[in-house]
Amino acid sequence: MDFNDFLPYLIGIPVLVAGAAAAVSVRRRRTDAPKQPDGDERAGASTGTAVVDRPAAAPATEPEAPTATVAPEDLLVPEDIATPALETPEPTAGRLRRLRERLARSGSPLGTRLLGVLSRDHLTEDDWDELEETLLLADVGAGPTDELIDALRTRVRVDGLRDGEEARAVLREQLLALVEPGLDRSLATEPTTGEDGSKVPAVVLVVGVNGTGKTTTVGKLARVLVADGRSVVLGAADTFRAAAADQLQTWGSRVGVPTVRSDRDGADPAAVAFDAVRAGVADGADVVLVDTAGRLQNKAGLMDELGKITRVITRTAPLSEVLLVLDATTGQNGLNQARVFGEVAGVTGIVLTKLDGTAKGGIVVAVQRELGVPVKLVGLGEGPDDLAPFDPEAFVDGLLQS
Numbered sequence: 001m002d003f004n005d006f007l008p009y010l011i012g013i014p015v016l017v018a019g020a021a022a023a024v025s026v027r028r029r030r031t032d033a034p035k036q037p038d039g040d041e042r043a044g045a046s047t048g049t050a051v052v053d054r055p056a057a058a059p060a061t062e063p064e065a066p067t068a069t070v071a072p073e074d075l076l077v078p079e080d081i082a083t084p085a086l087e088t089p090e091p092t093a094g095r096l097r098r099l100r101e102r103l104a105r106s107g108s109p110l111g112t113r114l115l116g117v118l119s120r121d122h123l124t125e126d127d128w129d130e131l132e133e134t135l136l137l138a139d140v141g142a143g144p145t146d147e148l149i150d151a152l153r154t155r156v157r158v159d160g161l162r163d164g165e166e167a168r169a170v171l172r173e174q175l176l177a178l179v180e181p182g183l184d185r186s187l188a189t190e191p192t193t194g195e196d197g198s199k200v201p202a203v204v205l206v207v208g209v210n211g212t213g214k215t216t217t218v219g220k221l222a223r224v225l226v227a228d229g230r231s232v233v234l235g236a237a238d239t240f241r242a243a244a245a246d247q248l249q250t251w252g253s254r255v256g257v258p259t260v261r262s263d264r265d266g267a268d269p270a271a272v273a274f275d276a277v278r279a280g281v282a283d284g285a286d287v288v289l290v291d292t293a294g295r296l297q298n299k300a301g302l303m304d305e306l307g308k309i310t311r312v313i314t315r316t317a318p319l320s321e322v323l324l325v326l327d328a329t330t331g332q333n334g335l336n337q338a339r340v341f342g343e344v345a346g347v348t349g350i351v352l353t354k355l356d357g358t359a360k361g362g363i364v365v366a367v368q369r370e371l372g373v374p375v376k377l378v379g380l381g382e383g384p385d386d387l388a389p390f391d392p393e394a395f396v397d398g399l400l401q402s
């Protein structure tokens with residue numbers, strides 16, 4: 001996703017049009033809905049959450065190729081909810097500047113401290129140790145820290161650093177190299193065409209430990225996509241936390257995006273994900289965003305849950321992106337989480353949230369190295385439009401602002 005792509009949408013964001021069509025929530029069939037023939041029962045059984053009158057018990061077996069026994073128009077049951085006034089998401093183009101402002105406001109001790117040391121005359125071993133410690137404290141990670149120190153030492157030895165400006169330029173160049181500006185950070189949100197010529201929505205699965213900001217990120221991302229003129233369906237597959245579906249539905253309804261959810265707490269997340277993708281196909285949506293619970297109770301359980309969701313989704317549409325949401329303030333702990341999710345979920349991009357709450361920007365470098373996938377989006381606050389595509393140059397410039 002390139003910022004330039006958003007510029008045309010600065011004016012005339014088609015929210016109102018999308019909103020008028022979709023200012024209803026979409027729920028799985030309510031228990032008081034007319035009972036469907038046998039096929040409905042089978043669908044409920046196969047996906048593990050009741051379409052009608054089915055107890056909340058987990059399915060004995062994983063859903064095997066859930067059969068589309070419910071007509072799409074029956075699946076999408078508009079429901080009267082208190083629909084908030086439709087909002088116009090903020091243009092994404094302006095967010096670049098905000099990233100820099102937020103980083104600068106966070107005190108940016110990383111850039112300031114590094115520059116403070118590098119600008120000294122005749123760097124001693126103590127100075128180099130101080131640089132190293134500063135980088136490690138900022139969560140850059142041991143490997144990248146060594147690389148940066150080596151590169152800076154070489155530059156200083158070969159060319160010397162004449163003044164503060166030159167120190168800044170060299171540091172900028174080296175930090176940028178660590179952030180790997182060449183990585184493809186675009187989000188795969190283009191719908192594709194199925195074998196039968198039908199439109200298949202891009203499906204984005206959002207995973208991560210609870211509390212990192214998944215639901216919020218899905219909501220914010222929906223706004224970005226709406227601002228970009230895309231039609232979106234949300235899937236509330238975080239069925240573990242009771243309020244998560246309500247939270248997601250509220251995000252969606254603010255920009256006219258429907259949410260597919262279960263009426264039952266603890267419903268099978270794979271079934272909700274499956275229904276969301278099916279609703280996306282039926283709606284002719286461009287993108288389906290699926291929120292998950294991602295409890296890190298143990299690796300096997302997580303693998304089981306996410307594996308099942310993935311398998312069920314990919315029976316209808318390929319997964320375009322698996323975004324791992326990480327809380328930037330959690331440091332090494334976040335990296336451990338990243339490692340586990342990286343192993344079980346086939347992560348294609350990282351969303352680093354709460355970057356506004358930390359001066360330790362180095363986590364960007366560390367997590368990319370750890371997973372070998374790029375940071376694609378950053379969360380910069382709790383506001384609805386506080387999500388920005390990650391831009392390495394703006395990020396490094398933000399770190400080096402003083």
Ligand SMILES: Nc1nc2c(ncn2[C@@H]2O[C@H](COP(=O)(O)OP(=O)(O)OP(=O)(O)O)[C@@H](O)[C@H]2O)c(=O)[nH]1
Nearest residue numbers: 210211212213214215216244353354379380381382
């Ligand atoms: N400051 C700040 N807060 C954020 C950001 N992103 C999310 N939050 C806050 O983090 C808290 C948790 O966000 P949720 O979206 O509910 O987290 P979750 O991962 O979905 O949590 P579970 O549903 O329990 O799995 C909320 O208070 C959000 O407002 C961010 O970029 N910056």
